[in-house]
Amino acid sequence: MLPIVAVIGPDPASSTVIDTATEWGSVEAATWIERAELYGPHDDPIEKLVSALRRRGMATGRLGLELGSGRLPHLSPSDLGRLRMLLPDAAFVDASDLLHSVRAIKSQAEINVLRRSANLIVHAFQAVCQSLRPGLTEVEMTRIASSAILEAGGTPDLNPTVLIFMAGSQRYRAPLLPATERPVGRDELISLDGGCSVQGYHSDFARGAVIGRGSPEVISQFDAVVQALTAAESAIRPGRPVGDAWSAAQVVLDDAGLGDAAVNPINIGHSIGLDHWERPTIARPGSEMGDVRARPGMVLCIEPQVAGAHGDDSWSRGLFLVEDQILVTDSGIEVLTAAFSPQLYVIGGT
Structure with missing residues (x-):
């Protein structure tokens, strides 16, 4: 280059x-x-x-x-x-730290573009969930999401759209591999993760779905991750360290017996903008990033995730992940991806 x-x-x-x-x-x-x-x-x-x-x-x-x-x-x-x-x-x-600090606070023009990017990926994941059926492949889900983004007014961008759809015990440990032709089965946890970009500004979003019935343990672990997400978002306030969000999520996971199963025990999220991962990260208190104070104009992605709990070393039960993109405001936060509930999306029940 x-x-x-x-x-x-x-x-x-x-x-x-x-x-x-x-x-x-x-x-x-x-x-x-x-x-x-x-x-x-x-x-x-x-x-x-x-x-x-x-x-x-x-x-x-x-x-x-x-x-x-x-x-x-x-x-x-x-x-x-x-x-x-x-x-x-x-x-x-x-000068990385200086540039990070400047980029961490988005202008209104940047916020408008990031909101548009978040709306597009929410629309795309809704389209995928509405199309879910046994036998649908990861490649087909990717095609549905990509088409939904373009049909909703999205335009091709030099920054690639990142779409990760996966299900099945052999896939949860390899979330960054390209989409496969593996068909989705009944009662499998389906993970939807990724984002698109608008004028170079990224979105990052994750939800879960199941066709039929998930096992009680799968339902319980997914519910705990959703509660951790809610607790973390409630802890993000202007002027407070972002590490408060890590602590709030960790309390929920500990109470659910999942505290040692965090996929990333160091942080539960990151800032986003022109890069998919920007600073600050939502890290544990006492760390360099965890002590950064939230400020109006920051756009953050909160993503608690657990796997491998209770002896499931191969992650065969699933990768339990939900993620929201939020804006820090003068009085609290605005969840930019609120149009799609973080609760497990269930298709049918028999």
């Missing part, structure tokens, strides 16, 4: 994008930066970047880049090494 670099200095008016002539049209339509310095197939993008920094008096001092764990700076290790070599008087620092 050829590097695309935004150069943002003390004077925002002097900001520029180092980009290819081929890609600039698409980037220009999606950024507030009005100018670009373009390079061709035989040009050196790192030299172009160094030249832009020097002209702006930014070749010395501190230069912040996204260098933290899990970040995508779009500079290869060799490109970053050359940048350091060509700017020996500059100090390169990790």
Whole structure:
């Protein structure tokens, strides 16, 4: 991948994008930066970047880049090494935390797009559940959801739609594998998880369903996860640490005898926006992320999930997962995915 670099200095008016002539049209339509310095197939993008920094008096001092764990700076290790070599008087620092803190609070325009993305994935999962029948395959469920998103006004996006539908004892431990042609059977827990994107902004949502009757243990564990979700959402309040939500969910799971069966014991959710997983995560109190305070404008995904309880080491009974996307407001929260109840969706009962 050829590097695309935004150069943002003390004077925002002097900001520029180092980009290819081929890609600039698409980037220009999606950024507030009005100018670009373009390079061709035989040009050196790192030299172009160094030249832009020097002209702006930014070749010395501190230069912040996204260098933290899990970040995508779009500079290869060799490109970053050359940048350091060509700017020996500059100090390169990790600006990931600063950028995370800025991105954590969404503007009203971003909130509007995220609400639209959440509405689309809710509509898609409702369409899948209304179509469920024995013999329907994971691939067919994916096709139904994708069609529902497009029919509801969604448009293809460079960010892929992530749709995970699975059922059966052999599938619960492999939720990130592609959809299969395996048919859904009666009385199996069906997990629906994933999201779509609108103008690059993601949704993330999960529900569960069963055709016929689930076993009492399956029903009980799913109900506990739903109660954990409700408790976690009730604990999210502006000014309070997001770790309060982790604690509230954990109390419910402990009371249900599922406290040791959390799939991710460290956190029960994450922020969302241009990336599917953003900071802060909804982590346990006392951790770096758990002590972050909720603020109006944050869009969070709350997703308690358990598996493998009571000796079910192979997860044969199911992956018990529900997930909502919420907006932190001045007075509390708005559940952006509230149009689809988190309760287990049951088709028939005989």
